[in-house]
Amino acid sequence: MKYLSLAPLLGGACALTLAISALVNGNWLSAVALAIASILFALRGFLGTPMFTDIPILEMGAAVFTLISFIAVFDENNALRSEDTAAHSELLMKFTEASASPAECANSYKSVSTALYAGVKACALQDGKDLTKAVSALKKAEAFGPTLSVVDGIINSSGQNSSDSCYESYLTARSLCPEVVGSISAETMRLIRDYESRRTD
Known part of the structure; x- marks a missing residue:
């Protein structure tokens, strides 16, 4: 059953904040990935889709998010x-x-x-x-979707x-x-x- 919830919109606001932080730090690809996550959260909120319930447009967005996250790891990590x-x-x-x-x-x-x-x-x-x-970042990019990535970003925001x-x-x-x-x-x-x-x- 679809219902309106503030949780996805709050998640979108957090993702947007993390995207701005990544942009300020010069991590452009991470900023793009987090901006996509913010849009996906907003869509979920406006469509009234419960958290962790997928529909095709959200699944496609999550796939794009994962792809950009992989590229961001290779572009932004000093080891590479x-x-x-x-x-x-x-x-x-x-x-x-x-x-x-x-x-x-x-x-x-x-x-x-x-x-x-x-x-x-x-x-x-x-x-x-x-x-x-x-x-570690590659494993997270593979295993985490937009939701868990934003949660992880909030937890580790002090070490951005x-x-x-x-x-x-x-x-x-x-x-x-x-x-x-x-x-x-x-x-x-x-x-x-x-x-x-x-x-x-």
């Missing part, structure tokens, strides 16, 4: 971006070299030496962390801007001692600046 993995490798080498032959400021301040060792660990593990996130421990370690070390890590490539510096601008938005 060769430039980020190359930057992590470069920074790992720089942190390792700096730890073995520290600059004068590293010898003067214990916090700098600590930051260098933290950088070695962070850059060595970052790609593995990103890959784990990518696998996931941090990059390797880049964070570089920024920390540079703030303590600008010359301690030495020079890095222009491409890696560009990625770090892009990351820093997203972090401060």
Whole structure:
């Protein structure tokens, strides 16, 4: 039996909020997927279709949502971006070299030496962390429909801007001692600046 319910409309509002957040963070495909989820929720509410009951137009929309979600994982996850993995490798080498032959400021301040060792660990593990996130996101894209994806997005909304421990370690070390890590490539510096601008938005 069809009935009017505020639940789908509330879900649509939540999905739209998450879409705007994704758009602000530069995750265009995720924003599109969540906008589609918002439309599907709204349709369900206006048609009076109970939650978790499917009709053809909603099933077709859910299929489009799933397809875009898959593409978004490949486009937005750092583990699948060769430039980020190359930057992590470069920074790992720089942190390792700096730890073995520290600059004068590293010898003067214990916090700098600590930051260098933290950088070695962070850059060595970052790609593995990103890959784990990518696998998890792919499984969610496969198993979750629009409804569960929005619920998951709300639960994890505080972590929408996931941090990059390797880049964070570089920024920390540079703030303590600008010359301690030495020079890095222009491409890696560009990625770090892009990351820093997203972090401060």
